[in-house]
Amino acid sequence: xxxxxxxxxxxxxxxxxxxxxxxxxxxxxxxxxxxxxxxxxxxxxxxxxxxxxxxxxxxxxxxxxxxxx
Numbered sequence: 218x219x220x221x222x223x224x225x226x227x228x229x230x231x232x233x234x235x236x237x238x239x240x241x242x243x244x245x246x247x248x249x250x251x252x253x254x255x256x257x258x259x260x261x262x263x264x265x266x267x268x269x270x271x272x273x274x275x276x277x278x279x280x281x282x283x284x285x286x
Contacts, residue, residue, distance in 0.1 A: 253282075
């Protein structure tokens with residue numbers, strides 16, 4: 218095995234594990250898919266934190282997803 222070119226460089230780390238499913242939506246790179254049942258774990262509403270803000274993702278009575286701030 219060869220050493221890094223610069224002694225202060227760290228060897229490359231292993232790539233993260235591949236997602237269980239991935240798709241190619243609109244020509245974009247593989248997008249990780251998470252099943253709603255896994256995400257909600259039996260609940261009808263979850264909170265998602267993004268940049269210090271809390272968003273609510275909920276399943277409606279018509280089985281649609283709504284994201285609100």
